[in-house]
Amino acid sequence: MKIFSNLIVVLGFFLSANVFAGDPLIYSHETKGAIKGADVVAYFSLDPTDKAVMGKEAFSHEWQGATWKFSNAENLALFKANPEAYAPQYGGYCAFSVAHGFTTSIRPDSWKIVDGKLYLNYSRISYMRWKLDMEDKIREADENWPTVLTVCEERGNCKE
Secondary structure (H helix, E strand, O other): OHHHHHHHHHHHHHHHHHHHOOOOOOOEEOOOEEHHHEOOOHHHHOOOOOOOOEOEEEEEEEEOOEEEEEOOHHHHHHHHHOHHHHOOHHHHOOHHHHHOOOOOOOEEEEEEEEOOEEEEEOOHHHHHHHHHOHHHHHHHHHHHOOHHHHOOOOOOOOOO
16 A cells, blocks of 8 residues: 555646646747847837837847846846846747636736836737726736646647
């Protein structure tokens, strides 16, 4: 009986480890870094219609297992001082997708700041659909995060 219970404990460990295997906490492109190399601090000084400002390799910082890039030393210093204030919601994954229970990549130019928080989306279309009922989508995504990291799109690899 003891062998059987030990076997269940070991099997449970391996199964639970697999449940937590999924997308990383922060969306990071293989070569461009977190959120495809966009400077997260810069978003907070942009007009809503502006395109994302891309970061530079010279102003990189490792945080939460991802490489974050910034356009200048000042933005890098601001991020280092308080990364949670600038990091995008849902680890930089598409807010619309997270609201619907899965993760997908983002386009740095599909963004919005709401109540001092940065939200990113996969495309202009997903951004427009997210924006239609933004409050509900934020609430739904908040409920799904971070368990959604263990769910992958049926059509293929969640990471880009």
